[in-house]
Amino acid sequence: MELEEFIKQLDALAEQAEAAFQSCQGAESFEAARVEFVGARSGQFKLIQKQLGQLDRDAKPAAGKKLNESKARIQAAMEAAQLRLDETGNQQTLGPMLDATLPGIRQHLGRVHPITQTIEHLKDIMGKLGFAVVEGPEVEDIWHNFVALNIPEDHPARDSLDNFYLGSTGNTSGAPDTERLLRSQTSTVQIRVMENTKPPVRIISLGRVYRPDEADATHFPMFHQMEGLWIDTDVTMAQLKSVLRMFATAYLGEDVSIRFRPSFFPFTEPSVECDFLWNGNWIEFGGAGMVDPNVLQSVGYDPELVNGFAFGLGVERLCMRRHCVEDIRDLYRNDLRFLHQF
Numbered sequence: 199m200e201l202e203e204f205i206k207q208l209d210a211l212a213e214q215a216e217a218a219f220q221s222c223q224g225a226e227s228f229e230a231a232r233v234e235f236v237g238a239r240s241g242q243f244k245l246i247q248k249q250l251g252q253l254d255r256d257a258k259p260a261a262g263k264k265l266n267e268s269k270a271r272i273q274a275a276m277e278a279a280q281l282r283l284d285e286t287g288n289q290q291t292l293g294p295m296l297d298a299t300l301p302g303i304r305q306h307l308g309r310v311h312p313i314t315q316t317i318e319h320l321k322d323i324m325g326k327l328g329f330a331v332v333e334g335p336e337v338e339d340i341w342h343n344f345v346a347l348n349i350p351e352d353h354p355a356r357d358s359l360d361n362f363y364l365g366s367t368g369n370t371s372g373a374p375d376t377e378r379l380l381r382s383q384t385s386t387v388q389i390r391v392m393e394n395t396k397p398p399v400r401i402i403s404l405g406r407v408y409r410p411d412e413a414d415a416t417h418f419p420m421f422h423q424m425e426g427l428w429i430d431t432d433v434t435m436a437q438l439k440s441v442l443r444m445f446a447t448a449y450l451g452e453d454v455s456i457r458f459r460p461s462f463f464p465f466t467e468p469s470v471e472c473d474f475l476w477n478g479n480w481i482e483f484g485g486a487g488m489v490d491p492n493v494l495q496s497v498g499y500d501p502e503l504v505n506g507f508a509f510g511l512g513v514e515r516l517c518m519r520r521h522c523v524e525d526i527r528d529l530y531r532n533d534l535r536f537l538h539q540f
């Protein structure tokens with residue numbers, strides 16, 4: 199056979215193969231084309247390849263080159279068909295790989311608890327009035343929770359039914375360990391700060407307090423207070439009222455009525471209670487007063503040289519008034535439908 203004829207056959211074969219692979223529509227026609235053109239035994243390419251032996255010796259290099267070229271052409275056509283069929287096959291079974299027009303899967307983001315939000319807000323307001331933030335422990339001793347605050351041993355506030363005294367911590371008599379308790383008020387932090395700081399002092403402390411109250415719409419056995427303390431040389435009751443009024447209007451709004459009522463606390467003299475008006479009722483939001491000289495003495499301050507005021511406010515009540523929450527228990531039920539509103 200002549201070289202020319204050999205080359206012609208190969209060109210024709212490559213063309214046919216390309217057309218066949220291009221037009222195959224599925225695995226079956228693809229396989230048929232594969233067997234026909236590149237089948238290992240009797241594929242057309244194989245048959246032409248076998249004729250190489252019949253060519254003249256000096257025609258062989260050119261013929262070999264042409265064989266390789268044609269083989270590559272057919273191979274490429276076959277691979278392209280394979281790829282095309284894979285893609286359409288996937289689309290038929292899985293549908294489109296990605297539909298960018300579908301809405302995304304929404305991630306559930308957590309929120310900061312309303313009380314934590316309130317605490318941050320209160321710190322912010324008091325910070326602008328010059329009060330620094332301090333913290334104190336929730337497990338307290340009798341000295342800081344009562345004695346140093348001028349609350350005598352027979353005072354009802356120390357009753358075991360009104361406090362979470364900690365159970366026996368190793369004393370063999372089995373008697374309750376009355377030396378430590380979950381703090382019932384944040385006034386403890388006043389004592390801790392004054393014990394460690396020389397006047398002047400201007401601090402707030404926000405945190406949890408604990409009392410064995412039955413939970414109802416306005417009570418919960420754990421709640422939060424914001425304690426404030428300002429000690430300096432000539433602090434006045436007028437300043438106390440100004441600070442509380444500024445705080446209340448900043449947090450509750452200019453249009454919210456507040457009032458001060460004479461009251462009594464062992465650690466202040468004189469003492470007041472602060473109320474705000476809500477739904478026609480006066481709601482107490484905290485107590486305050488001028489720090490009792492006995493308290494100043496108990497921390498080593500000289501009441502002849504320094505004086506000051508203190509206050510303790512209920513964080514939940516403030517938060518509830520601002521956000522119109524009617525039941526304190528809603529804050530602690532952990533119902534996401536409620537919490538997600540903040």
Ligand code: DAH
Pocket residue numbers: 382383384385425426463465466484485486487507508509510511
């Ligand atoms: N500790 C008081 C309470 O829990 C609140 C309070 C009243 C705090 C008067 C004070 C204060 O600092 O001066 O009911």
